[in-house]
Amino acid sequence: GEAEDGFPSVLRHALPRLRAGLAAGLSLNDAMIDALLLLFTIVEDTNVLGRAGREGLA
Incomplete structure (x- = not known):
């Protein structure tokens, strides 16, 4: 991941x-x-993905 x-x-x-x-x-x-808003548009939140699946991103 990113880190x-x-x-x-x-x-x-x-x-x-x-x-x-x-x-x-x-x-x-x-x-x-x-710059932060730009990151929101290009980085997938894998923490949310791991906890809630793709539905959690909606």
């Missing part, structure tokens, strides 16, 4: 998005929220 692999989605997607947001003039808080 075992060293959080590749953070390094490949969220960090560049954070930097871009800051460069565009977003506050640190807003840039971090934007």
Whole structure:
């Protein structure tokens, strides 16, 4: 999973998005929220999958 692999989605997607947001003039808080929302769209929540199955993601 993400933790075992060293959080590749953070390094490949969220960090560049954070930097871009800051460069565009977003506050640190807003840039971090934007990066977090991006992660929500690309990372599967395997904890929920393990506990509730695919139905739990709905």
